[in-house]
Amino acid sequence: MRNTIADYFCELADQGRIQPRVKRLIRVESSPLNCGALGQQPGSNFVCGGEMRFIGRGNDVDTIAFSPTLRREEDGRFALYVGDDEEGEPVWRVPAPRSASKTCSAP
Structure with a gap:
């Protein structure tokens, strides 16, 4: 779960x-x-x-509080609620995994 949330924040950073x-x-x-x-139902x-911690050189730390709504997908991965579409769905x-992030996988 913690990895999924870190992946999400890296994706947000990549998108600016x-x-x-x-x-x-x-x-x-x-x-x-x-x-x-x-x-109360299973699978709710x-x-x-x-808090998400972004840690830089020299022990610089930026912290962002979060409380996303999540669900488990059929394939076992976790998805985050990002809003509703035009039809209200x-x-x-x-x-995407952090390894694909230009922000979080940079040397």
């Missing part, structure tokens, strides 16, 4: 939707998570809260 305030990013990590189900969506996104 967030800009970590650290020089020369070394790694991205999630704090321990607090999660809770949004329903859930929310996890915590929920849109879920499985983020």
Whole structure:
């Protein structure tokens, strides 16, 4: 779960939707998570809260709090709720792995 959320934040940084305030990013990590189900049925969506840490050279750290809504996909991966489409249907996104991120996999 922590990896999925870190992947998502790296994707947001790649898209310019967030800009970590650290020089020369070394790694991205999630704090321990607090999660809770949004329903009583098995397979219900859930929310996890915590902090994302962007860690740079010289121990610079930028922290962003988060609490996304998630669900488990049929293939076992986790998807994050990113909003509704034009018809009002929920849109879920499985983020690309950090290894594909130009922001988080940079040397």
